[in-house]
Amino acid sequence: MTAVDLDRGGAHAAHDVLLSVRDLHVTFKGRARDRPVRAVNGVSFELARGETIGVVGESGSGKSTVGRAIMRLIPAESGQVLLDGRDLLTLSRDELRSARKDVQMVFQDPYSSMNPAMVVADIIGEPLEVQAGIKGAERNRRVAALLDAVGLSSRHQMRYPYEFSGGQRQRIAIARALANRPKLVILDEAVSALDVSTQNQIINLLEDLQHEMGVSFLFIAHDLAVVRHIARRTVVMYLGKVMEEGPSERIFERPAHPYAEALLSAVPIPNPVTQRQRKRVVLTGEPPDPSNPPAGCPFVTRCTYVMDVCRTTMPEPTPVTGGGIVACHLQTSGPALAGGSLVDLAR
């Protein structure tokens, strides 16, 4: 393991904050006799202008729900989503309509998020007309420029979504999302369905576009290696809560939360020798039922370091050396780490 630049995380504070999510709660209430599911349970993080933050976690962690709540595709129960200081959650319908220009979303399956009866020129041109009133020749010029920016050619304009490969369709979805120069694009498993070389083409494209346009990305994904590459900071979620947050470099090299450590350890490494030699933390069991989470820390049922206090009290977020926060009693109780990494904890 290489030496870590401890100051790197501190640089974040100096950046210009674009998005600030504060104590976000989303609860799904089913039938009256069912227990409500707290899909997002007090999530907070910040995203700087022109940067990418990754949100990782397994099924049921609430990572997609965070993205949808920011977009107001589903209602939040409480909390704030401040975009340039303005709370998206309190906007009226009309205000929201204009604010949507600034926040766009790209989904895993572009085919299901495009109208199959529309040609590409209309798929990309529609937000230009509806949100910015750009019509006619100017619209066509912008559509051609957007297609060019995502690596497609203007001769693709009159084709339908089914005529494209998965990677090309995702390029169209990205062009549509970027049409009105949004400040933030939420990418929910946007490269997960693609073959690895196509996936990499799309990631490189996203990085280029970010560089050119200064757009911020909220990159929701289960693939940790991809997040490590694209995101400057990472949020690790489990059962609706943030377990750890901080600079990606620090989290991936020196995880401070047992769940982050186990998650990283479970990622298969494409190197047979490393794979044979490394010590892996294999978690037992599965995540608990989100409608019936355990008391205290949600990870308590699978944690190898569990202590008595974990079963009663949810740990408060504490700062980590090297940047970010962690919510774990190991930092403050027992063999207290006091901001250190689990790597330092002698087993």
Added chain:
Amino acid sequence: MASEKADDLLVVKDLSVEFFTGHGWERVVDDVNFTVGWGETLGLVGESGSGKSVTCMALTALIPMPPGRVASGSVVLDRRELVGLSSKALERVRGDQVANIFQEPMTSLNPAFTVGEQIAEMLRRHRHLDKRAAWDRAVEMLDRVGIPNAPRRAKEYPHQFSGGMRQRVMIAMAVSCEPKLLIADEPTTALDVTIQAQVLDLLKDMQDEFGMSIIFITHDLGVVAQVCDRVVVLYGGRVMEQAGIDDLYFHPAHPYTEGLLTAMPQIGPRSGRLASIPGSTPVPSALPDGCAFSPRCPYVVDACRRGPIPLVELPGGRLSRCVRADELTLVGTR
């Protein structure tokens, strides 16, 4: 050639599979050769459309015929030819000697029967156990694959299990008759990474216990590095390279393998831009002349575009379908 030795469990020779489409018979698996040794885990790797799943489904005639057909070739399992067997004889092979597990267990489990009943049914049919003994063995298998409270859960239906638990049920069913060969087609692709780790460990345990061979189909080179002894790389329905696991990762002998390896994002320190193979995978109807990979290959020369490219043996018993395999020094995993 080493791969022809008689003590291999499975010998696949010149296997070609075609599907009838609007353009006539289209070949999606083209002259595929490989072997699987006793107790060995062979990885079958490739991107979408490479023919890896169709190849394995054709082994026990699981492809729908029509529109599919095995156009040529032979599949010998433990010295017995499977191509051309009657459907009745094939039914005795499937489940008993060759078992399959798939990415989505829900499509292979019957939603109308409890999981215990489905495993017991296999044991009654193939092992001729009586009802009681089959049920007891089913419960024992469920317990063995790590399903908590197996006697009770054997009486539950597939939808009552989580994705990871369902895959455990599939594994219990697959190994219950102690098959010689387990074909695992992307068995962990739909699972979360911590559950994937559990299922991969379980497969390894089952292999150690029952001594079966495994064909592991996946697009994930991380998983391959963890579980496989040897690897066959497929592209456009053809074998591009075949090698032992370490050779393949550290000294790839085909440009396509190099492309796949260098494209894998690393969990380690970030390093500039991600590598990618230009272009996209070919469709069977539009395969180029010569090497299927030639339109995307950075090392392409005129010879690559002419005639069929043979699969040549290289030192160490490995195979490559590249005319420049001898002269190129390709980059593997660092």
